[in-house]
Amino acid sequence: MTAPTTQAVRRRVTVRGTVQGVGFRPYVHRLATDLALAGFVSNTASGVLIEVEGPPDGVARFCDRLSTEPPPLAAVTGVEVETLPATGADDAFRIRSTARSAGRTLLPPDTATCVDCLRELTDPADRRHRHPFVTCTHCGPRFTIATGMPYDRAVTTMTGFPMCPACAREYGDPGDRRFHAQPVACPDCGPRLYVVPGSGSGIRPARGTDALASARALLAAGRIVAVKGLGGYHLACDATDASAVDALRARKVRGGKPFAVMCADLDAVRRIAALSGAEQATLTSARRPIVLLRRRARQEVLAPGVCPGSPHLGVMLPYAPVHTLLFGLPGDPPGPRVLVMTSGNRSGEPIVTDDDEARTRLSGLADAWLAHDRAIASPCDDSLLRVRRDGTEQVLRRSRGYVPRPLRLPVAVRPALAVGGDLKNALCIGEDDQAFFGPHIGDMGDLSTLEAARRAESRMRCLTGISPELVAADRHPGYHSVQWARRRAAHLPRRTPVFVQHHHAHIASAMAEHGLDGTTPVIGVAFDGTGYGDDGTVWGGEILLADYAGYRRFAHLTSAPLPGGDAGVANPCRLALARLWAAGLPWDVDLPSVRACAPGESAVLERQLMCGVACVATSSMGRLFDAVSSLAGVCHRAEYEAQAALELEAAAASAWDADTSAYAFGIAAHACDPAPVLSAMVADLRRGIPAPVLAARFHRGVARAVVEICRRARQATGLTTVALSGGVFANALLEEECTWLLAGDGFAVLRHGEVPPNDGGLALGQLVVAAHGRQEE
Template sequence: MTGPGPGGPVTEAVRRRVTVRGVVQGVGFRPFVHTLATGLGLAGHVTNTAEGVIVEVEGAGRTVALFCDRLATDAPPLALVESVDHHELAPDGGSGFAILASREGGAAATLVSPDVATCADCLAELADPADRRYRHPFITCTNCGPRCTIVVGLPYDREHTTMARFPMCPACAAEYTDPGDRRFHAQPVACHDCGPRLRLLLPPTDDGPAPPSPADPVAAARQLLRSGRVLAVKGLGGYHLACDATDPVAVALLRRRKNRGDKPFALMARDLAEIDRLAGTGPEERALLSGPVRPIVLLRKRADGSSELPGVAPGSPDLGFMLPYTPLHHLLLGLPGDPEGPRLLVLTSGNLSGEPIVTDDAEALERLAHLADGWLTHDRPIHVPCDDSVVRVCDGELLTLRRSRGYAPLPLPLPLPVRPALAVGGDLKNTFCLGAGRRAWLSAHIGDMDDLATQHAFARAEQQVEAVTGVRPGLLAADLHPRYRSGQWAERHRGGRPLVRVQHHHAHVASAMAEHGLDGGRRVIGVAFDGTGFGEDGAVWGGEFLLADYQGFLRFAHLAYAPLPGGDAAVRRPYRVALARLWAAGIAWDPRLPCVAACAADEQRLLARQLERNLNCVPTSGMGRLFDAVSSLAGVCHLAGYEAQAAIELEAAALAAPADDGPGYRFALRPAPADRPDAPPSAAPLTADPAPVLAAVGADVLAGTPAALIAARFHAAVAELVHRTCLLARERHGLDTVALTGGVFANTLLSSACAAALRTDGFTVLRHHLVPPNDGGLALGQLAVAGRTVPE
């Protein structure tokens, strides 16, 4: 700050122009400024601009200084004040304090607030028959409701949101202009009279046209859900598909229509008590479930409770729960005194698996027609798509698996400044990252880029983030893979700008470094475990130990290569991965092994010929693929209907294992052959050979050892490999910071075991919290690498 401090003149009037930047629009900041100024007896005015909130304030010097201090310390709960800058003006002797109309123009420098769950005050009004907003599906105030999903421009005013089409009724307008009201300058303010309005749309019947929307759409929707129907429900950031989670027929119907395989569904419960019956919650999980973000929280199933939901998450150790975060959700689950309805809802993204979430009403009627039996919709447009965030708690700390609603578009701080750049991420779980200076805007979850609709959604989202941030990237960054659609998009749109290709696992490690604020002055041991990432040698990497900083990396060690026969076809059939790993390890295909029994004799002959002749067999070091192989070898999962299914079910088996004092498994860790005969042994990366582990697993299977014990022993072996390899890296290179990253570390059993062993030996361990360890966090690492390695 500049200007005189609290010790300045007491009676002499001063005037200051104050600029407040951060999340200060859409969070009640101008009403807060008005209340603070009038309470201190100060004159002046406040307005929104693209640059931030601008205040001119006049009064006694000490009082003005106190006002400037309290702008940050007493800000509204949803505000995030990043800076308060001010300079002196000549006093003009004015009186009173006013909120002025927002000013257009200027470079965007303010931050858009995420959408926020309905607050307790609004919920009380929603359930109060005496309140004029009783049962209003869009009740909101300054402290809650939609924000980023309705913003079309800055500054944040009603005319720059999708609420612009709804003129306020006199009662709402009076609240909006009353400094003492909770809805003072609440841009989404609405009521039954001024809209938005809810409708229940049903398809035509065999006997005639579609029936009209009922007078009470919510009551009719609740009845349809109770009778086993699937409904498309328009939420804050897109359409959901909903059904009664306690109705196995309805759940199976939705699973079949959505082509979802056995992938778990997310659940919405009325309250925490309902969740506690079915899953274990600690204080951290309860705070996440009931806080303003309301993400999907993955919770361990209770053995005595989750059996009543057999079709929701088959094979998974977890149930994904969230609590209602919009008034409509509360109404669907029922207010006190409502007729009986579903107490638990499946609430999953409104799309086919792999496609982006549907936001447009006309598109919803077309694309969801074969998925839903009706549409509970409304006439407030969604400008910015935003899926639900997914998180879990690991060792008492937040682990974000999908960063979207409630978190995006808040920026992440960068430890070092970067030039204006756009990193386009990967092709699975795509997010992009826009950065400049010390800020990085990681987008909401986009989806898998193999779908054309997802690519269009990516382009629209990228344009929107550029518009609200004012960042114009002069540099692009993409994955090293030549066939990634994200990288192809970057090639098409570079327009003469530099395009930096960043190796996949280097980006993972850099993402963890950036999240933890490492300034690049030292290297870390990056343990990057996932299923697939294009390597510098053309192989598929994924079991990597890198010595890395933002400038580059050295491959210290990796999982031994094995052929991946048929690429994606093998990923969908883990028994093929298992047979390929056994073949690479020189282990016979004993017909008593489950993975061998799962493969038909004809397919075995073809697969053996393919491996012998090396036909369409790309070498892979992917740790995720090794999890797939062991899952099938142990008889846990032979066919994967969704990404990482075999690994998830292997983790579930390990969690069910009893205490074990039997023999453990151990990888062989040996030097790889050097490229040159005269090269020292340390020049080539170490190779972690799983052959001894696979042999021990096979022996245990043939001896009748339960799959749960095999799974637990395998997890322990991987954790021991991480510990042993990091000890060698420290011994040879003097590094003592380890970053655990990549999608495999969404496995909390493995993550916790690795971190505990490393910390016992004095390592500093970096694990992801706010940024996903999977490919959803890749773009942040790409930005950190490209923005630092390419000069201005």
């Protein structure tokens, strides 16, 4: 025993943040041992609790390094230090078992296999050679296997796999990188892979390495395999095999929507896409998202059906050991180096995670199933993002690799649940200064998706310890998410939801992401496809003056009829004719959008517009992009959401440097009128100007209109900050042109990064607006 001396000090240190399941306790143990300090470390419900004793300078260095040199996956958000009397503790520093207490700690997201685990996976001499579940405290599943908190093996889906003596030794050794790595296992004690053949697959059931060999052989033979990963099933096929890709597209009723691909390595990526340094860094990060890359113009690797009509490819690298093994190790028979990896579901349904459900719901889609017997507690689809030219990231789908990492809020919120919208749905739950997005759920179109949302909310409550007192939702009376919010609110202290206007929520989400406290309003540019307006019409081309407490509609795109609702959205040629009609322009047969409509279709549409039957007025910028896409001859029928706008952006990109002119909108009072743009486009079409040039001029025209309206708002209000939000700002050309022009005119520009600009980020805005409690039903 060391006798207490005047030199010895003792501190109680509470570390908050993402500090469980990331090797924080062994890190603390090594740090204290290196500094010859005594004491202990323990997990609690609030984070990590440490008591440390020793010389003052050593204790001071210890406390400083806790926050400045954490383990790779840790994210320290707070370190609280309390002085205690020195006890004369002996010189051993110990790791204690988890202490049960009230509070909240943070669970890390699932992360890609680390370099050390990959080395073991590929080393024939290592006992984890070819082990599909190799992991350590620096990598692997966390969120998708956790069933409760604090994070321990007993509250994960690994609880049914008792550790063998070798794994138990690693798990209990503070000097081992697998110390308290909850998913730790090896071929002797861990989960097992197995293959379930479909009818006519020509293979037998198999397990372990034989299962992988069978799956790889099926992929090489042009078959479709359902592969169980970390957060759910993928449907995989050889991306170079046109027949396999076309079969998958037909079976999934995918239309022309692009598929994401997984490449075996960076060399395979470079064969199909251009890759900047920033894109490579994102692609190889521990998050391993799908990154939108510029496809090579004359590459002959991918089948045409992988990504028709788009200059971009959604590309990711292997992030789980099973993916690495699926591509094969040295000595394995050659197989595909690029795989289509699309979500394992039928169109409109949530991703499949349950094995029995997978064999039912994916029957007819997959030829075989490569599964395993570790359950998935929380579904989690792949995240999707793009890297801007300045190296910053714009997340378009926030899920695996991000969830459940919290966002720090600039304003305190009551315990609340925000349910988002009906498209690209993602929930958000928050309390005090923290908000937690749930994983991407998708479109709330059927009972299975609503059930997925209900389970996601239950899981987020369990993992965050937040018990909502109120629910925030969109104002659209017909949204499935709104009906669910009403049912959910009936069981909470506030028995009715707080309803937040759609575009106000978009702007509030950008403000919250950038840490604005809302004391000063911003000029909010909210451009999207659909949002319920205060006047009962469809909004979507809005310039708002907004803070968290409220908003005022400063200007908007002039309205036009939206004929047929969803049917109209699927037919951009009809939207083009409706816009021409609203602008007073004739439907001349030399216009591409007029020719695209059958004679009978045009006649019915004309009667609809004349009589106002099944037509609702819309100021949507997204619908204007669709209409212009058809008018330019780019896309007349849309098989998936935003197809017409995406193809218009692709056309504009191909002519961006060749033509720098812009169409001019009519801007008067508080309206932005596209009639002059449409008239100029018609004239250019008759002069034979090609579609890419028309598209580029339109994009530049929209950006210049945004700047002009923001100037007018600044003159009227003195505001100098502009927030860009809404799904239209997923358009890289438009977002970057608006940002460049606005910044050049002296505005501070807020654009989304980690929070999606589309409806996937809507719930964050709902959450902070609801905190101010001024929205009415």
